[in-house]
Amino acid sequence: MNPKTIKLIIFIVILTSIVLSVYFVSMDRDSIREGIFVTSAAFLTLFIMSFLYKDNPYYKFAEHLFVGVSxxxxxxxxxxGTMMPNLVAKLWPGAVRGVLxxxxxxxxxxxxxxxxxxGLVLLMRLSPKGGWISRWALAFIVGTTAGLNLIRYLRSDFIAQVNNTIIPLVDxxxxxxxxxxxxxxxxxxIGVLCGLIYFFFSKEHKGFFGGAARIGILVxxxxxxxGFGYTVMARISLLAGRMxxxxxxxxxxxx
Amino acid sequence: MWRRTVPIMITFIVGTVLVVAEFIPHKPFGNLGEDFSLYFDIIAVFAFILGGGNLCRVHFSKVYRKKTDWQFSIVTLLGFFVMLAAGLFKIGNPEGIQGDVTAAGSLFADLYDSMFTPLQGTMYALLAFFVASASYRAFRAKNIDASILLIAAFVILLGRTPAPSLIADFFAGAGITFMATAFNFVPTLTDWIMDVPNLAGQRAILIGIALGVISMALRLILGVERTYLGSDSK
Known part of the structure; x- marks a missing residue:
């Protein structure tokens, strides 16, 4: 059969299924609105899953819709959540009387x-000639991230982790x-110490140092x-949710 | 000067002030961390607007020039504008314009439940299949490292499900007690792997990341790292 005809038949089958689904779900729940939304969620799920067969127009439809919607x-x-309560309401409180x-x-x-x-300076990035001004906003973002993270990581991910590792070895x-x-x-x-030794590349991994690095790799x-086991479980639970x-x-x- | 020196100075001043503020818990330094985080969030919203604008520009151009798959760009634009209008004007919100934007019954919430959630959930769920095919290749126990990874993953996968107790019951029923004992031990082994070797590895990684972040933050604040400024050719 002509590929175009097959595509047309598939399209008609899907369209008919959508119409039937909207009709039956609406009848079941006494709401056309719910019929449309439940059917939409179900078919979008199926469209994304159709990628398991191969790339196709229905998957592309769902993928492009996801980009726009997200x-x-x-x-x-x-x-x-941010602009109205934290910017507009702070600068012009009277302006948000109707909404907040x-x-x-x-x-x-x-x-x-x-x-x-x-923020306005950041939007200048769209301007062909004045795009460089957006660096000022970027510099603020980079400075804030660097300043906050320097202390945060030093405190919670470095000192706290080292502190928790130095424990009595005999329980x-x-x-x-x-x-x-x-x-x-x-x-x-020993696991933390060997793991850190493995990440230390300034000394060649040979002899005792190499042995410790080897244990680090195993840990x-x-x-x-x-981590892999947990990731697989999370994905499968998402799949179970969709099913x-x-x-x-x-x-x-x-x- | 305006293009390179001013941004470097902004980064230096903001970064230094935030570090110094940690050591002076009094006004005006005490709340600087919170205030600057709030400023950061506000600028991030402008970045979202920039992203939205760019998305429209790219897809309008694709439709206008009738590039490959331009029809799908119409879908992106339609989804974008319908969702945006539903959210910004709080269309169908039972509490009106003063209500919460995600209030149940609003068009925004319905679109979120019927489009955003299934699309996102299924996209991630799809990864289960790709992970399965990747693990088939990765989990062939070719050497001791791969074998340890395989055993740890298998024990975690098994131990976090009701399967071990069901299998243990089966073996107990068949009278094979040592197998029943072995499978009953799997959840304990899973907890031990999570609490001890996994903790040790995670800790080594976290300490490594922390050292990397600290050194990168210092490089940025002191102006040694300038790649975020891009080149001056544009």
Whole structure:
């Protein structure tokens, strides 16, 4: 059969299925609105899954829709979650009386002219000649990130982690010395030390240093294995969620 | 000067002030970290606007010039504008314009539930299949490193499901007690792997990342690292 004819038949089948789905779901839930939204979610799920067969126009449709919808979603959340309460309400409290009345009575804070100026400067990136001004906003973002992260990482990811690693190697309990607890404590201490030695590239990994780096690799492999297992489980649980939606919420085959 | 020196000075002043502010918990330094984070969030919203503008520019141009697959660009633009209008004007929001933008029953919430959530969820769920095919290649126990990775992943996958106790019950029913004991031990082994070797590896990685972030932050603040400024040719 002509490929164009096959594509047309597939299109007609899908369109008919959509119409039937909207009709039956609407009848089942007494709401055309719900019929449309439930059908939309179900078919978009199927369109994305169709990629497992091969790239096709239905997958591309869903993919392009996702790009547009997610961009608008984050813009909207930024507008109502940050822009209005943290910028407009701070600079011109009276202007938000109609939309955020709780913030309209507060005093104006003119320091917020700084992010307004930097935000507008960032938009200059779209200008062919004045694009370089956007570097000022970028410099502020980079400076803030560097300043905050320097302290944050030093405190929570460096000092705190080193502090938690330096623990008594022998685990004493009321019943005496715990063999398993002591083994675990020694394992953590040596594991962290060897892992760090593996990441130290300024000295050649030879001799005792090389042996320690080798143990570091083995510890890291265990970590990556555990991480991999968890990632696979998370993905499968997402898949199970989508299947539950298709067979439960949409088709009503499972409770 | 305006193109390179001013941005470097901004980065230096902002970064230094934020570091110094940590050591002076009094006004006006005490709240600087919070204030600057808020400024950061506000500028990030402008970046979203920039991103949205750029998205429209690219897809309008694609439609106008009738480039390959231009029809799908119409889908992107339609999705973008419908979702944006629903959110910005809070269309169908039961509490009106003063209500929460994500209030149940609003068009924005319905579009989120019927488009954003299934599309995002399925995109990530699809990765389960690709991970399965990748793991087939990666998990062939070719050497001791790969074998350790394989065993750890297998134990974690097994131990976080009800499967070990079901298998243990089966073996207990068949009278093979040592296998039943072995499978009953799997959840304990999973917890141990997570609490001890995984912790040690994660800690080594975290300390390494922290050292990298600290040195990069210092390079940025002191103006040694300037690649974020791009070149002056544009």
């Amino acid at each position: 961009a608008a979603y984050w813009m909207t959340m930024g507008f109502w 009345p709780a913030l309209a009575e507060k005093d104006a804070s003119y320091w917020f002219v700084i992010p307004l100026f930097l 004493k309990t009321e019943a005496g010395i715990s063999f398993w607890g002591s083994f675990s404590n020694i394992f953590v201490f 890291l492999m265990l970590t990556f294995g555990a 539950t939606y298709l067979f439960g919420d949409w088709l009503g085959l499972i409770n």
